[in-house]
Amino acid sequence: xxxxxxxxxxxxxxxxxxxxxxxxxxxxxxxxxxxxxxxxxxxxxxxxxxxxxxxxxxxxxxxxxxxxxxxxxxxxxxxxxxxxxxxxxxxxxxxxxxxxxxxxxxxxxxxxxxxxxxxxxxxxxxxxxxxxxxxxxxxxxxxxxxxxxxxxxxxxxxxxxxxxxxxxxxxxxxxxxxxxxxxxxxxxxxxxxxxxxxxxxxxxxxxxxxxxxxxxxxxxxxxxxxxxxxxxxxxxxxxxxxxxxxxxxxxxxxxxxxxxxxxxxxxxxxxxxxxxxxxxxxxxxxxxxxxxxxxxxxxxxxxxxxxxxxxxxxxxxxxxxxxxxxxxxxxxxxxxxxxxxxxxxxxxxxxxxxxxxxxxxxxxxxxxxxxxxxxxxxxxxxxxxxxxxxxxxxxxxxxxxxxxxxxxxxxxxxxxxxxxxxxxxxxxxxxxxxxxxxxxxxxxxxxxxxxxxxxxxxxxxxxxxxxxxxxx
Numbered sequence: 001x002x003x004x005x006x007x008x009x010x011x012x013x014x015x016x017x018x019x020x021x022x023x024x025x026x027x028x029x030x031x032x033x034x035x036x037x038x039x040x041x042x043x044x045x046x047x048x049x050x051x052x053x054x055x056x057x058x059x060x061x062x063x064x065x066x067x068x069x070x071x072x073x074x075x076x077x078x079x080x081x082x083x084x085x086x087x088x089x090x091x092x093x094x095x096x097x098x099x100x101x102x103x104x105x106x107x108x109x110x111x112x113x114x115x116x117x118x119x120x121x122x123x124x125x126x127x128x129x130x131x132x133x134x135x136x137x138x139x140x141x142x143x144x145x146x147x148x149x150x151x152x153x154x155x156x157x158x159x160x161x162x163x164x165x166x167x168x169x170x171x172x173x174x175x176x177x178x179x180x181x182x183x184x185x186x187x188x189x190x191x192x193x194x195x196x197x198x199x200x201x202x203x204x205x206x207x208x209x210x211x212x213x214x215x216x217x218x219x220x221x222x223x224x225x226x227x228x229x230x231x232x233x234x235x236x237x238x239x240x241x242x243x244x245x246x247x248x249x250x251x252x253x254x255x256x257x258x259x260x261x262x263x264x265x266x267x268x269x270x271x272x273x274x275x276x277x278x279x280x281x282x283x284x285x286x287x288x289x290x291x292x293x294x295x296x297x298x299x300x301x302x303x304x305x306x307x308x309x310x311x312x313x314x315x316x317x318x319x320x321x322x323x324x325x326x327x328x329x330x331x332x333x334x335x336x337x338x339x340x341x342x343x344x345x346x347x348x349x350x351x352x353x354x355x356x357x358x359x360x361x362x363x364x365x366x367x368x369x370x371x372x373x374x375x376x377x378x379x380x381x382x383x384x385x386x387x388x389x390x391x392x393x394x395x396x397x398x399x400x401x402x403x404x405x406x407x408x409x410x411x412x413x414x415x416x417x418x419x420x421x422x423x424x425x426x427x428x429x430x431x432x433x434x435x436x437x438x439x440x441x442x443x444x445x446x447x448x449x450x451x452x453x454x455x456x457x458x459x460x461x462x463x464x465x466x467x468x469x470x471x472x
Contacts, residue, residue: 032065233372321350426452
């Protein structure tokens with residue numbers, strides 16, 4: 001447990017109070033302790049929720065597993081883990097319909113000479129630029145005497161109207177400070193209702209510019225198979241209206257509701273618009289089969305005869321977002337294209353319009369929520385957005401897109417606070433709040449506050465050396 005950086009946990013700690021990164025590393029420690037030989041370990045982004053300091057320890061553990069005589073395969077976006085790999089397989093060139101090929105394989109040295117997106121970020125021919133100047137703030141929230149869980153009665157100032165990052169090693173108290181104190185306290189102050197805030201003395205400051213607060217987490221955007229990205233950002237209404245205005249629709253008197261798979265009218269009634277039927281097996285797991293009536297297309301045959309520029313509603317729902325934006329722009333449907341554009345801006349061009357929300361990862365769900373706020377755009381009510389590790393599962397190229405989205409929100413007068421471990425994003429912040437120095441009982445102190453350049457100078461901070469590396 002100590003090898004994977006969990007030496008701060010108490011033995012009687014409840015497992016439901018562990019962070020995602022902590023529970024994943026406990027699983028790793030179990031494998032390490034079993035001393036299996038000749039096994040293949042497949043890890044899906046083990047660096048999620050890990051501070052770079054912990055990632056270094058993780059690499060050591062993975063190398064130990066390899067040296068015991070095992071094969072270790074890691075799906076990963078983390079630069080440090082890529083640099084430690086014996087062999088890299090790079091899939092691309094981009095995502096969705098533009099991906100799916102092996103674009104480069106070999107050692108790190110061989111990859112650096114390739115032309116793939118990953119290679120260009122690794123050899124620094126492409127980069128996430130450090131902002132030339134940091135924004136100043138005049139509004140702020142002051143949390144006084146935060147002492148929930150391991151927080152040591154600290155006073156923290158959160159700047160508003162700028163991009164603020166909360167950093168620190170795993171277990172240092174970031175989530176406690178932001179999720180359990182800042183968010184419920186400011187929500188209550190603004191007249192909202194939510195969970196009771198953790199222990200703190202008072203909330204002060206100058207935050208009259210904030211009218212609402214949004215906590216954008218990684219919870220699913222919809223648990224039902226009927227919810228999908230286009231319904232969430234309200235673009236599907238426009239697509240249905242478009243099909244209802246086609247010549248065939250007018251002759252047959254089809255209305256927008258006929259192009260919905262949620263209500264009776266146009267959907268296939270055998271599968272109720274699901275595209276598949278579930279056969280209940282009494283003593284075994286249920287079996288899901290493609291609907292024989294509509295062949296998985298979710299709509300009645302006559303509805304699919306209505307086409308817009310050679311595409312029926314099923315074809316549209318099977319398009320990736322990047323293809324759909326191009327298609328609607330070409331056919332002068334700028335209103336639909338404009339609503340879909342934010343999904344492209346947050347790096348979700350590879351997701352299909354009709355993809356069920358239940359199949360999206362936490363990171364994807366979080367970025368769809370971000371896109372829905374970008375669609376609303378310039379509202380009179382200025383909002384404080386709080387994000388929890390939005391770079392989860394993101395490639396360097398997508399982090400660049402994410403940063404543009406954050407800056408777009410701030411330029412419209414909103415405020416953004418992010419809990420983050422990814423130094424490529426942290427170096428672009430206006431202000432950094434660093435907690436620590438370590439996790440558990442050794443954490444919970446405010447170690448540093450200031451611009452990334454100022455935090456990089458603080459010797460007690462474990463984050464400082466990694467920021468200064470990125471600022472060079």
